[in-house]
Amino acid sequence: ASLILWFRRDLRLSDHPMLTAAAATGRPLIPVFLHDEVVESHGAAPRWRLGLAVESFAARLEDRTGLRLVLRRGRALEVLRGLVRETEAAGVWWTRLYDPDAIRRDKEVKSELKADGVEARSFPGHLLFEPWTVETGTGGYYRVYTPMWKAVRGRDPGPPEAAPGRLRPPDRWPDPDRLDDWAMGADMNRGARVVAGHVRVGEEAAQGALGAFVAHRIADYGAARDLPAVEGTSGLSENLTYGEIGPRTCWAAGRRAMEEGKADAETFLKELVWREFAYHLVYHTPRLVSGNWREEWDAFPWSEDEDSAEVTAWKQGRTGMEFVDAAMREMYVTGRMHNRGRMIVASYLTKHLMAHWRIGQRWFETHLTDWDPASNALGWQWSAGSGPDATPYFRVFNPETQVERFDRDGTYRRRWIAEGQARPPATALAYFDAIPRSWGLSTDMAYPSPVVGATEGRERALAAYGARGS
Ligand code: FAD
Known part of the structure; x- marks a missing residue:
């Protein structure tokens, strides 16, 4: 009897324990990708980028193994049950994930499918x-x-497995959805x-x-x-x-x-x-993704106002702190941000602006093409001081000193900030293409003066930290 291979964040052929094990059975294989409740909850950029990943993987899978990638949309358990019925598959196999949303979904799928008598099996690999x-x-x-x-x-960790060759298809393929119909880039205006x-x-x-x-x-x-x-x-x-x-x-x-x-x-x-x-x-500790890892931080007076003038300036790359703004703009244009930039913008938001790290975590989740549920949460809590092995809160990155150490000749800032340059490079201009028109920004606007100065912000943050009493 055939096996359904449920692909998620494992869109490759090599270094793939589940696929290697499935190939070794010699059974007919039905690879599927689901637009399920977890995918539904992704931010705009990760969902758009995932769509590209699925498209590319489907083509490679078919080219190398002869198998198609069957696409279906809906709640994972219901869709998988339907597919098992349709194909009379004996098992559903997948590669394990470890973030709380995925674990919740996968636990339910595993126990319910097992109760149906289906071989539900998960593998390492991520x-x-x-x-x-x-x-x-x-x-x-x-x-x-x-x-x-x-x-x-x-x-x-053991040697990565080689990609399999041709694999055995089922006698009849289930009807797939069309990837285009999922419109995975719908909320990602700047994407294409x-x-x-x-x-x-x-x-x-x-x-x-x-x-x-x-x-x-x-x-x-x-x-x-x-x-x-x-x-x-x-x-x-x-x-x-x-x-x-x-x-x-x-x-x-x-x-x-x-x-x-x-x-x-x-x-x-x-x-x-x-x-x-x-x-x-x-x-x-699944709470890492949703709340202060060190619970004593629940008492800290983070601002939760997502739309304050200061937070808006941060989001728009217009804090007047060049390093912060360059990094925020880099993320707009490329979907990524250099790790040094991530640390600096996170420190600035949570310390100088005293805004909750969850605001930054969510903003990154909407804009990063490399969004990762675990690394993003850890990065934010590490920067904010509320996380495990975090930088102590009183170690406030000074964006001006960071510039001297990591962008002394200004190359990075010039690459991303057009204002004040007679002939800004294409990268800096691309930012104005990427941002929503509703922000009303243009290249002929003056570069803003700092919303919160380096020293002033540091002192305010340290005073709040001291008053917190631990
Ligand atoms: P390289 O320097 O080439 O590193 C190789 C790989 O190691 C990376 O691809 C990544 O998988 C891993 N890695 C490197 N640094 C880290 C780190 N600090 N934490 C965890 N893994 C790391 N990384 C993400 O992948 N997704 C995120 O959503 C994300 N959000 C972040 C948010 C903040 C506030 C901070 C401070 C860091 C975040 N990081 C995130 C970690 C890091 O910035 C990126 O992994 C790194 O910049 C990716 O570039 P690279 O692939 O060239 O990394």
Whole structure:
């Protein structure tokens, strides 16, 4: 009897334990992708980017294995039950996910399908190490990154599996939905117009990017990764989040580079373990995605006003702090933001503007093409000071000093801020194409003076922190 392979954030053929196991059975296989309740809840940019990922994966799957990707829309459990009935499949297999929305859905699907007598089975593949296999000396989970890194750095996640060849199709294909009918880019006005020039979609492109990074950039990664004007990082986050490349493939490439004597390669492995750490924490403490991880922060006077003048200036890249604004504009145009920028804009929002990190988390969730439920939540709570292993709240990033350290010659700021430049580059002008017209901004407006100055904001934040009494 046939097997339904339910693809989610694992849109690749290689480094894929579930697909490899399914291929080995020799049974007819029915790959499906569902526009279900979890996809429905995605922000505009992640949903748009996911649509591109699905399109690319469907083409590659058919080309390499001969199988089609059956698309269906609706609540996961109901759609899967319907498909089982239609195809008389004996099982539904998938790759595990670890964020609370996915876990809630998958638990229900697993128990209900099992009760129906269907073989519901989940596999590893999204992470290097399953969250429950990484334990502290006393058997708990890690709340601090460095000890977790030490615990896994010498562990072998195993070699990534090769992509399968031709696979056995079912006798009859279920009728699929059409991807276009899902209109996954409907809320992403700037998508096809601006951001499309900055995405790198699909397994083949991701593997190419990893190869180029390891060949040309990994040796200088340690220093270059901190400079937002330099293309010093792998850029693989958008591929990792949709599973267009597997983490073990990245890990293996990093290890090989280390063996070839490229010392900075270990820093790349460390960053991959930050991703693991985020999932480890989200799995063990699901509240990481929705509320202060350290509950004593519930008493902190964060502003929850999403539309205050200050927060609006932050969203629009018009705080008057050049580093903050450059980074916010970079996200508009490219769908991504350099990690240094993410840390600076998050610090500015939660400290200088004293706005709740949840406002920033949601804004990123709407605008990032590499949005990841665990890394985004950890990044925000880390920056705000409310999270595990967070920067202490009193370590307020000074956006002006950060400029001197990480963008001394102004390349990054000039790339993204048009105002004040006689001949702004295309990147800076593209921002005005990307933003909604309703914001009423144009290139001939003067660059704003700071909504909250570097020193003033720092003092206000520290006073509130002191008054909080812990
Ligand atoms: P590289 O430097 O090439 O790193 C390789 C891989 O390691 C990345 O692709 C990513 O998977 C992982 N990684 C690197 N840094 C981190 C980190 N700090 N935390 C977790 N994983 C990491 N990352 C996302 O993938 N999605 C998000 O939604 C996201 N939101 C963030 C929000 C804030 C406020 C902050 C401070 C960080 C956030 N990050 C997020 C982490 C980080 O900024 C990005 O992973 C990184 O910039 C991606 O670029 P890259 O692929 O070139 O990374």
